[in-house]
Amino acid sequence: MVACAEGIGVPRGSRMFRKALHAVAFLSEEKIAAKVNYLKKTFRWSDAEVRNAVCKVPVLLALSRDTLKRKSVFLISEMGLEPKYIAQRPRIITCSLEGRLRPRHYAVKFLKENGLLKRDSGYSAVVKLTEKAFMEKFICPHKEVVPHLSGYYAAACRGEVPTVCGTTKC
Structure with missing residues (x-):
């Protein structure tokens, strides 16, 4: 779990490390990689933007694909927010x-x-x-x-x- 948390870019000494551990606790490396790819595709993010967003809000890895898709459609298509804006403020995605x-x-x-x-x-x-x-x-x-x-x-x-x-x- 520690290696997975560090693998998604969350340093051991950071405040987010415990949350990252919780987010990856029940996910295999394959599922984490698949979720990272899904985030890239769904939010139109670069590798660096996904890494930044997941470092700030590791719980993104625990959200369902359906939830991520609906929020992506709303934030990007309906509201017109830029993917970069969302990547810099990923807490938006965790809101209802x-x-x-x-x-x-x-x-x-x-x-x-x-x-x-x-x-x-x-x-x-x-x-x-x-x-x-x-x-x-x-x-x-x-x-x-x-x-x-x-x-x-x-x-x-x-x-x-x-x-x-x-x-x-x-």
Whole structure:
């Protein structure tokens, strides 16, 4: 296990080493190699980008192919994020697609399209916020202009796709 963890690029003395050990604990070298190749193909990453992403977030090796594929499609195809951006911020991939990534994307997209955001926050920063901080920064300040935004955001968190926010399209 130690050799596998070091083999994916996580040094023994790093903070991530224990997480890397946990991620590779039940995987053979062949399965690790297959997962690395799948990450390269799915996220369109180079060898260096995969190595960097796995070093930062070893649990990527434990995620199912289906989960990785759905998140890749959403982040790259639907959101238009560059593969390099994702590789530099791989924690995005560990977030819940239905509970965090999609709802926050819908809310921020709506606010941008309607000129309600004064500055552009990077998507990684938006995703990292706690739920309370996200509500305070992105939803609550606009409750007078778009009174139903919090309800639409809550619906998106439940997996419903918002179609209209008040009189303005989401």
